[in-house]
Amino acid sequence: MGSKIFSEGVGLLMETEKKKDKINEELARMYEESISEIKEGQILKGKIVQISEKEVLIDIGYKSEGSIFKSEMSEAEKLKVGDEIDVLLEAKENDMGMVVLSHEKAKRVKSWQNIVENQKEGDVIEGKIFRKVRGGFMVDIGMQAFLPASLSMMQEFGGADNLVGKRLEFKIVKINIPRKNIVLSRKEIVEERRRGEKRAILERLNKGDLVKGVVRNITDFGAFIDIGGGITGLLHITDMSWGRISNPGEVVSIGDEVEVKVLDFDKTSMKVSLGLKQQTPNPWENIAGKYPEGSVITGKVVNIMPYGIFVELEKGVEGLVHISEFSWSKEYSHPAEKFQVGDSVKAVVLRTDAKNQKLSLGIKQMEKDPWGKVEQRYKVGGRIKGRINVVTDYGAFVELEKGVEGLVHVSDLSWTKRVTHPKDILKKGTEIETIILNVDEQNRRIALGVKQLTQDPWDEIIKKYEPDTVCEGKVTNITNFGIFVELESDLEGLLHISEIDLAPGGRIEDLYKIGDAIKVKIIHIDGVQKKIALSAKGLEEEAPGEKDRPVIEEEGESH
Template sequence: MEELTHSSSEETKTTAWVDEVFFKGRKVKRSELPEEKQRMTQEAQDLANLYSKLVMEFREGEIVQGKIVSISDKEISIDIGFKSEGTVARDEFANLADVKIGDDVEVFLDRVEDHSGQLALSKRKADFMKTWERIQSIHEKQDVTTGNIQRRIKGGFVVNVMGVEAFLPGSQIDVHPVRDFDALVGRDMDFRIVKLNDARKNIVVSRKVIIEEGLKGVREKILSELQVGDVMEGTAKNITDFGVFVDLGGVDGLLHITDLSWGRVSHPSEVVQLDQKLTVKVLDYDRERQRISVGLKQLQAHPWDGVDDRYPVGAKVLGKVVSIARYGAFVELEKGLEGLVHISEMSWTQHVKHPSAMLSVGDEIEVVILNIDKEGRKISLGMKQVDADPWENLEQKYAPGSRHTGKVRDLVPFGAFVELEDGIDGLVHISDLSWTKRVRHPGEILQKGEEVEIVVLGFDRNERRIALGLKQAQSNPWDEFESLYSVGSQTAGKVIRVMDKGVIVELPREVEGFVPASQLKRLTKGSKQTVSVGDEISLEVIEFDRENKKIILAAQSPDGVENDEEIDSETRDQYIVGSDSPPAGSEPTETQ
């Protein structure tokens, strides 16, 4: 048979017949062919048209009707009326035991011809498409559907809706906070499809919107009848740092932390627990914003009502320390009723530098009501008043002139505090430390913790002060010094301090004397530096003042020449043994 081929384009390769054909190596029109050849080409055209029509009846990506013609171990053959049969894997049939030859079945036409030229069908895809169409219809109509909560995932749950997985956000489960998410897994619930992505086949469902719709009528009724001052029953549905949200039967009210109790509340969970039944009072209602404020403490008596009767001045009561400040401690007598124990009211005897040295938050203590200011809502409390004032009985024990033994508790620039008994201190002034030495600091005479014998010089019960003397515990040596260091007597002295206006010397019997600069000239012989600390010099007493405890001396020259220059009166008057400050202009020089 002579060669005969058809010429066609890519677009009409199997579906259109053309007028031009190749005959004997050249392209000719069909009308130019011999009659026999024209009949053959017409038959080929009819067959092509029939195949094209058959293919066009089956569109890829659609569901088609078919009949089961055979069942094997691995697959099921289905005739959809195409030139060849298609196969579907057995596992795509849910109820395989009910499947039999001759059954009509809907399948998804995946491809008319796959890579092996076979018809590609899918039962699973057909079932999914039919289910998806039902889901689309439910979403469009906003109908309620039932689903099963399968498992927890980040942010919510996976729900099985008619065999398709949907996402249930955690915030869309209920109008109330969910306490136990795990308890929901495996439960069947009603849902509404709130979001559908057809391209990605994603579904988002909500149970909360169904509940809210059911509460809508109740909510509107409550809001229309709500009045400030109403007392309502509710349930604590959520607890935050600033308060509690209370479900009032369809609407929420905020119970602020300040309205929970008349007393101090650090966190609402101290007063209220989740799901606790509460009776609250409506404090405010913003109709525009539909916000309700409720209170719990407002249904209880105000703690300041009748406070005078419950806490009369002078009464001893128990309280709990709730706060500590540098100036005192706040003590709670009952919820909403606090008083202040000032730092000065904490102890009769101890020197309290900070309340935390005696108290801690949470301590339960006994206090005395000192004063109640109802207008200012302030209560003054005392701790020390619980016990008798020990100073009431100390005046006889520590009468002036009495001798006692004490322990040096502290040294300060102006003296030393000596503890006479537990909590009772007296002050030894620096001028009462020594009869004979000019003391610049108490540390020159005493040390902390040292046991000393002292004499009470004065007792002031109102100011709670006891004046003590250390030197008074010994006899006054100045009676003896008056004869030992009479004017004109000679003695030796050791320089212990050099000053601009003279030097301090230590004389026999550990008494100090002063040599003015003008009385050192007989030793200088014109030089500026006369003596140094530690030098031994010969001296003559030129003035003795027993009352002011002053000994003024003059240096004796080696050649015996006397110095008749008068002593500066200011220099003479400023030197007193036992003084706590040096004479003006008499600061120590670098030679010390």
């Protein structure tokens, strides 16, 4: 009986062991199947089982744990044992028999999947700039993305170094699926924000408003003022001061804080015109009351131009003294002959134009006009002496008194002599006697004559030199159209080429020389035009060029 019981017990024990082995085999089979399903590159859930100073030990349900360096985790200090995190299985076993895991790569893969599935180019995404690289920055958006420097708007933060560490919004400009990279931009976001700020400010802005701003840039034509909200207005040089300035830098400097008045603005183009001088009264208001015509002013020469000088009467008010208003008597070729910038001058106000902000001044009006009542002092027909001031090709200007000149025209120098140029008989600085021919006080002109000092001799000349009269003369000039022949002192006639017996192809110069005596016949005399026409045809004479040919002697010489 006892042996039977023992035998049954041993059999039961053996059956139990068999069942346990079978269960163990089943568990082993199931474990092997489970771990065989885990593949390298797969993202798994792992449980933190231990945290050391530098590493975190992770259980992924595999036969061994894996470790991850804390430096790979963005918020490692917040982790605790038992927390579950995403990891990527890089290798099932390393040299130490542990699995190789990466939390960072798991984040990248999941972020990339999320972006591909839920984001597109043009969408806005938030990220943190964590590193500066060549050509731009790396941004953490759950994975690494590239922000080109040209699209970073780094100037907002004062440079590239100040941008690192900033969490900002970005626009996705490029998703490259094959390469698994993303390009970001802040330019569009910043510009859109600025446009919104500008629109908001422009909605509140009114003409005439006083606004404060900072000088950002200075050019030759003005200064650009930042008045906030991304709006930069132009303060033109003409709106800086009522007075004359040659450069905007005389009034403002870069970085200056200024208060300016809004003169105009365009909401569409977002352009704003600003003014500084408009904060003070316009000095041209009531200009005619302050400086009535005929009043005497004292001012300072502030600019010299070829046509005159600009005189500052007060800050913002200048008048022009034209070069013709310098002197009654003296003519200037350039104002610099008489004035320099900074000179103090007295002048008379001639005209005021408040609308166009113009003042005409005169300096010569400070003295008495010498042409006043000149017709009473200089009567037509009267004889007068004066000094020759200027000799021109058309005559000579003779000073009769200070500020009053008369003109002797070249045609009024001699009744009979052909005058090529007045300087041949008149010299500057010499005294000359003349007769007053005409006085025009209104146009400030006096006509003088020299030949009128003697009686017109042409009545006697016409009687003396009747047509067909043959006489001898002297060659005084040879031209391409004929010869001028002196018949007597200061009396010449023209022997036209058609009235000379020339051989075919012959030249006048081959027949006659200046100073040669010549026999001529009077063919026409014009007492009005004061001209005598001569002919040498049909007149026999010695062959020209012979040394013993007769020559008309000058008056006072003997034969």
